[in-house]
Amino acid sequence: MITRVEVVARRGPGGRTVLPVVRGSGQLAVRRTGPASVHLVATAFGPLGGDDAEVRLVVEEGATLAVRSVAAAVALPARDGDRPSVQRVVAEVAGELDLRPEPTVVARGAHHRAELTATLAAGAVLTATEQVLLGRTGEEPGRWTGTTRVVRDGRPLLHTTVGLGPGAPAWLPPLAPRAYASTVHVGQAAGVLTADDAVRLPLEDGWVATAWGTQLHRVVRALTEDVA
Template identity: 35%
Template sequence: MTRPGVPTLVTVRRDASGRDVASELGPGTFLAPRPLLPAADGLHLALVGTTAGLLAGDDLSIRITVGPGARLHLMEPAGLVAYDHRGGTSSWRAEVEVAEGGQLCWDSRPFVVSSGAEVTRAMEVRLAPGARMLWRDTLVLGRSGERGGRIRATTRADHDGGELLVEDLDLTEPDVRELPGILGPYRVIGSVTALGADPGGRPHPSRMDLAGPGAQVRLLETRAPAVERELEAVWQSWRASYGTAFDATRNGPGAAMPA
């Protein structure tokens, strides 16, 4: 059975009083945005699942727009599971646009690719000058005791019109991905990625600086809890650094990100 992919829509702006407000919250086929308690550091929303995880023929689509100077914090209360597709395929797509001076922090939960699933996943990010995004992401190949299905995950982030991050993780062939020097025995891939500005924070041995302003910490493990614990520390450190610098930028024209 194919379920039509009505996109989940989130549009956030900064109003005349300086508050971050949602001008559009459109529930999609699979996810619905839900407001959380008000906070001083921006608008907080949860992306709540409205149906079972990805099945064959499913097309999950998310479109997020953050207006000039606005702040959006997205969190996912539960992970997403792509179940056995029984010969079919599914897709997950996100399009993110952050205007000048805007900020998006997206704290996602694990994306699990069960044995028998075949998924394409694409993240497209466009950042204007002075915009930034912090994204936490974990891919898990298989549920407990499974080898895991097939996934091709692409990420493309542009900043101020230039390429900041272009990545193509082709994990569609289990025999290839399990070779030494690729994934080997690991089936969990966790990342925290800062786009548009140096995240500062505590030093980390797995940090990689991007082609422009930004950095990424990527971890490989055999079990998800170990990755999630270490990523949580990186996430909290980078988020605190991002928030402090963002407040300084909004409140003072000469402020800059920490080195």
């Protein structure tokens, strides 16, 4: 299934944010849930292997946008073959973007690829969080590959790829984590901070934090309380 989502946030009269473009097709619908916030709503189960989704977000200067989802996504294997499912988030930000969807659960036999490409103007603010759980309860893990690219004012700021699950180069059971969470923030600097199975590293005028473990709720708590 092909899914396309587009949201544009613009500074309106009196400095409030208006959303002149809010549209979705395929597997995701978009609902405005606040003055400057939207939720992504799944209209079909999945994603399934072979599905292709692109979420395009534009936040113009002086505008703010918060993007959430209403429930966890469960990535399932393709009905035929071993094709991955793909979700790309492409963001152009001159204002402030807060992107925090619910977790992605990757079922046994599935391979899900998540990509975030953010192009930031000077002075833009970005917060983007990813939460992943490999396998449902009592199930062997699936595979997840996440790539984050951030360019600010024309200069590369962050480019990283993380691969988890069977077939990933760094996957070394039995110590490999089934749960993973990360946040990248640009707009306020922070120094190095470490905790058990969690770390925050500085970026220019920002930071990136990651946490990992066996249980997603513990990983998310470490990310939000210990290092973020």
